[in-house]
Each structure stands twice: as C-alpha cells, then as structure tokens.
Amino acid sequence: MDRLYKKGEIVTLNIEDISSKGEGIGKYNGYTIFVEGVLPDEKIRAKITKVKSNYAIGSLDKIIEQSKNRRTPPCVFFEDCGGCQIQNLEYKEQLKIKRKIIVDALERIGNLKNIQDKVKSTLGMKEPYEYRNKAQYKVSQDATLGFYKKKSHEIIPINHCKIQSGQSESTMKYINEFIQKNNISIYNEETHQGIFRGVVERVSNFNNEVMLIFVVNVKKIKFSKELIEHIKKYLPNVVSIYININMNKTNVVLSKTNKLIYGKEKITDSIGTLKYEISPLSFFQVNPIQTKVLYDKVVEFAELTGVETVFDLYCGIGTISLYLAKNSGRVYGVEVVEEAIKDAQDNMKLNNVDNVEFTLGKSEEKIVELLKQGIKADIVIVDPPRKGCDEKLLDAIITMSPQKVIYISCNPATLARDLKVLNVGGYNIEEVQPVDMFAHTMHVETIVALYKKD
Ligand SMILES: C[S@@+](CC[C@H](N)C(=O)[O-])C[C@H]1O[C@@H](n2cnc3c(N)ncnc32)[C@H](O)[C@@H]1O
Known part of the structure; x- marks a missing residue:
C-alpha cells in the first residue's frame, strides 16, 4: 500500500470491479476506493469523501472513459431511488456480474477451490421489468x-x-x-x-x-x-x-x-400447476416468473423417483414442499412463522396433496426432533433468510447424512460460509446455478446441488 488518500483529494481511477452493493471499485497500489454510480471498465475522476485505514470512498466527479455496457437507465428516478443499483448497466452484463459475485464469495469466504466451472451462467428474464409482486x-x-x-x-x-x-x-x-x-x-x-x-x-x-x-x-x-x-x-x-x-x-x-x-x-x-394462498405476513418469492425457474431447478437437482423422504426447511407457505410432493414419498416442511405454516396447511388441501407434513418451529430444532423420531431425509432442501443457516442445523444435516442437500440462498456471503461447513462435513458441490430474481438490483439468488461424497 503506497499512501493514504486525503479527504477532498481528486483522483483518477480505472474501475476494475463492482461491489456487492453496486459501487465501482478502483485500486491504487492495492488501496481500494469505492465510488457510487460507476461501472467496471470505466476511467473516472472522483473526489475522496471518506478515508478509512484500508479503503476510501469517493464521489464521482467525471466519467473520463465510459463502459460500452453503460446505458441510459429506463427509470427517471434511478439516480435518487434506493431500489435499483444497476439499471445503468446492460441487462446481460448484470447477469455476468451476479455470477462473478457468487464465484468470488465461494472462493474467498467459502475457500472452495476449482469452483469456477461449477457456477453456471445466471438464468435471466426475457422481460426484466414489472416483475415484483x-x-x-x-x-x-x-x-x-x-x-x-x-x-x-x-x-x-x-x-x-x-x-x-x-x-x-x-x-x-x-x-x-x-x-x-x-x-x-x-x-x-x-x-x-x-x-x-x-x-x-x-x-x-x-x-x-x-x-x-x-x-x-x-x-x-x-x-x-x-x-x-x-x-x-x-x-x-x-x-x-x-x-x-x-x-x-x-x-x-x-x-x-x-x-x-x-x-x-x-x-x-x-x-406452475399449483395454487398458493398468501397471508399478509407470509413470505412469498417476489418474482413469480423466476420462482418457477428456481423451483424447476429444485426438481431437476432433486431427481426424485417417487419414494424419497424430503425435508423442506424454511418452507414459507409450503411452495417447494408442494412442488415436489407428487414425485416424493413424503415431504416434511418446517417454518417459524405461524401464519405461513397455516397457509402451507391450507395450500396442501387446496392442491389435494396428502403426503406432506408441515411443522411450526425453527428448522435447527425441528430437524433434531425428526431425527429423534427416526425420520431421516434422503434430500434436504434449505432456503434460509439472508443470515443463512444456523450452525446447529448444518451439524444436524451432516449427522443425518442425506444423499443430497439443495441450498437456495439470497445472500452469496452466508451461502459461501455455509457451503464451506457442508463441504468439510462430507458434501461435494456439484452445481451452482444463479437465478436472477431481482433484475436491476445487486441482489442475487443462487441454488446449489450438493451430493454426499463417496
Ligand atoms: C427465503 S424464505 C423461503 C421460503 C420458501 N422456501 C419459498 O420459496 O417461498 C425463508 C423463510 O424462512 C423462515 N424462517 C426464518 N428463520 C427460520 C428458522 N430458524 N426456521 C424455520 N424457518 C425460518 C422465514 O419466515 C421465511 O418464510
């Protein structure tokens, strides 16, 4: 590291990367500077606004050379609104960036080697607008x-x-x-x-x-x-x-x-062919078109033959449980929000499904109870909130030793942390599929197939 910048200093930077929050990242002799509103491959001038011990924040003064992937944001509120971060970037580039964020997290936080080839191209939308419900x-x-x-x-x-x-x-x-x-x-x-x-x-x-x-x-x-x-x-x-x-x-x-x-x-x-009733406090994926893409991937990764016992942990209103029910032996769904579990039970009746059992409680506690009752899963699906899985849950999965674990995540950092534990605990990462549920924002959804090591 050469020297610290001073507040107010004007610097010229080549933007090399983009942070998970959507800020452009420039480097000066290893010293990192984050600048909002700029894109990779741009040369910019920025004013340093904050200096920390190992990074600085800059505000954009001028774009000297513009990225060929920059475009006029379709929304007139883009510059001010906190909702979207990358509407100024061509959609196909957004998809590439999301894949890269996942690869970086898996390598850096997950310490997973040779992961590049396992991470597929992000599945994007044909029409990435008006998608939020x-x-x-x-x-x-x-x-x-x-x-x-x-x-x-x-x-x-x-x-x-x-x-x-x-x-x-x-x-x-x-x-x-x-x-x-x-x-x-x-x-x-x-x-x-x-x-x-x-x-x-x-x-x-x-x-x-x-x-x-x-x-x-x-x-x-x-x-x-x-x-x-x-x-x-x-x-x-x-x-x-x-x-x-x-x-x-x-x-x-x-x-x-x-x-x-x-x-x-x-x-x-x-x-798909299933109907779901949704209460005000229940979680339901915000992008219904991409939810089908995501759930079809769950079906593909699960390779069900009609006899398997499946645990759908963090099941919300039972969407994935019911999606898999007709090709499974028995499905156990676990969810902590009472309203959601009631919705799940009603959704089971609505769709004439009778081989799913929904339980109210914490996944990390209920999995231990199921194990004590002698109920073991062939396939465990986890779809936790941004903070990822509780350590106790990962330990219980490793102890139970199902053939497959399917991990759905909306946060690459906690995904990487948890995959590291599962990998050390005996699971190979077979495939990582990013799915774009949140176009024009830096949020990214990932689904991962893990198989028990031989
Ligand atoms: C990302 S959502 C996934 C829901 C569902 N799989 C879907 O696709 O709609 C995460 C869900 O986990 C629930 N949840 C959070 N912490 C939990 C825990 N410790 N045990 C069980 N469910 C939990 C939340 O209420 C929410 O419904």
Whole structure:
C-alpha cells in the first residue's frame, strides 16, 4: 500500500470491479476506493469523501472513459431511488456480474477451490421489468408515496416504478389522492407522531388480485369506511384490505397485528400447476416468473423417483414442499412463522396433496426432533433468510447424512460460509446455478446441488 488518500483529494481511477452493493471499485497500489454510480471498465475522476485505514470512498466527479455496457437507465428516478443499483448497466452484463459475485464469495469466504466451472451462467428474464409482486411504499411528510432515497431515510416521491407490477402506478396515484383529500397525518420517524406510516401492496401475478396493507401508528383508524369506498371505486382488483397497527419505534415495516377491514383474508397465486394462498405476513418469492425457474431447478437437482423422504426447511407457505410432493414419498416442511405454516396447511388441501407434513418451529430444532423420531431425509432442501443457516442445523444435516442437500440462498456471503461447513462435513458441490430474481438490483439468488461424497 503506497499512501493514504486525503479527504477532498481528486483522483483518477480505472474501475476494475463492482461491489456487492453496486459501487465501482478502483485500486491504487492495492488501496481500494469505492465510488457510487460507476461501472467496471470505466476511467473516472472522483473526489475522496471518506478515508478509512484500508479503503476510501469517493464521489464521482467525471466519467473520463465510459463502459460500452453503460446505458441510459429506463427509470427517471434511478439516480435518487434506493431500489435499483444497476439499471445503468446492460441487462446481460448484470447477469455476468451476479455470477462473478457468487464465484468470488465461494472462493474467498467459502475457500472452495476449482469452483469456477461449477457456477453456471445466471438464468435471466426475457422481460426484466414489472416483475415484483410486493411493494412497500413509504409516505413523505407532504403525503406522497415513494421509496427511500439511496442510503437514507429521506423519501423520494415517485409515481412509477419500472420493476413493480403494472398495478403499482394506479395504487400510488389513488392512495396519494386519498391521504391528501382526507388530510391524514403522516408518521414522523423522529418524533413518532402522526398516523399514516405507509402501504404494503401484494399482487397475485396469475389471478391479478391485490392485497393492500395500510400501516398506521394508532390502535383504531377513523377513516376505514371512506378508505374502503375509495379503493373499491378506483382500484377494483383490490380484493383484500388490512390495517396493520405498528406503534413500534422501529424500521420493521409490518407489526404482527393485522386487522382485515375489507374482503378476503388471503390472495391466491400460482406457480406452475399449483395454487398458493398468501397471508399478509407470509413470505412469498417476489418474482413469480423466476420462482418457477428456481423451483424447476429444485426438481431437476432433486431427481426424485417417487419414494424419497424430503425435508423442506424454511418452507414459507409450503411452495417447494408442494412442488415436489407428487414425485416424493413424503415431504416434511418446517417454518417459524405461524401464519405461513397455516397457509402451507391450507395450500396442501387446496392442491389435494396428502403426503406432506408441515411443522411450526425453527428448522435447527425441528430437524433434531425428526431425527429423534427416526425420520431421516434422503434430500434436504434449505432456503434460509439472508443470515443463512444456523450452525446447529448444518451439524444436524451432516449427522443425518442425506444423499443430497439443495441450498437456495439470497445472500452469496452466508451461502459461501455455509457451503464451506457442508463441504468439510462430507458434501461435494456439484452445481451452482444463479437465478436472477431481482433484475436491476445487486441482489442475487443462487441454488446449489450438493451430493454426499463417496
Ligand atoms: C427465503 S424464505 C423461503 C421460503 C420458501 N422456501 C419459498 O420459496 O417461498 C425463508 C423463510 O424462512 C423462515 N424462517 C426464518 N428463520 C427460520 C428458522 N430458524 N426456521 C424455520 N424457518 C425460518 C422465514 O419466515 C421465511 O418464510
């Protein structure tokens, strides 16, 4: 390392890589500088804004040589909005970058050698827009819906989002209209005063049903009747309206307290030939088109013959369990959210499936209980949240020793950490398939097939 930069200094950099947060990475004699808004293969000028012991942050001053993969972002809010990070990059390049992020994590964190050939090209979308079935709209103090600005809690008002479902534009327009017309006070994060905190929209891709969840900072709202009338008039495909009472001083969008004020308790969507009912608090993959691609990969990796015992750990509303049920002997699904496990049980009936057992609890605890009952899996599927699997769970899988483990992950870093444990514990990594569930963002989904070593 040659020398530390000084704050305010102007530097010229060749951008060599992109970080998992989407910042361009330039190097000066081994010293790393992160700059937002720039792409690999660009030559730029940046002003140093922060200096740490082994890296610095710069802000873009000028692009001297532009990457051939740079494009005009289709969304006019791209520069400000915190939702997408790489809309300014050609889509096919986004897919390559996502693969590289996974390879880097597996090599660096997972210490996995010769992994390059195992990691396939990212499976992308034909039309990578309007794919999201869930939106969490914030509301600004001037009563306009929007999303958080990049790296801040400031809300930027928007009227259109390129990656949200086609429903999104009307939802924002008519909810804006309602809160402005009715003078509803807006929640302030700092003072904890005000009523209206935001809206969560869930859309069923297949049935075109919409659920709206209004998040409020009071026990009872006085405007339910007017709200229902307004929504019925202007947003006719809304089939379910909830009030979520969230009086907590927290960034967590939804509290556990939901009150249905209109319509159905759940919306119904389909993946392949199966139908799934979804409650407000249950997890459902946000990109239904790519979910089918992902689940078909699970089927391919599982190579079921109709007799296998399968554990689907972190099963959500039972989507993967039910997807595999007809080709399995028996499936055990485990999930920690009560509403989701109830949905899973209802979804089993809805799809006339009778060889799946859903259990409420933590995967790391329930797997041990199943083992104690003498129930062992031939195939274990894990699909944990971003923090990855609990160590106890990985130990239990290694002890149980199933033929195959299929690991689905939305976080390459924790995936790499856990694969290292499974690899040392007796599993070969056969194939790593990135699937683009989150186009134009730096998020990446991966599915990995692991087979027991001979
Ligand atoms: C990424 S989602 C996957 C859900 C499902 N496999 C799907 O494809 O829709 C992770 C799920 O794990 C659940 N979860 C989180 N921690 C858990 C734990 N320790 N044990 C069981 N489930 C857990 C979450 O509630 C969520 O439903």
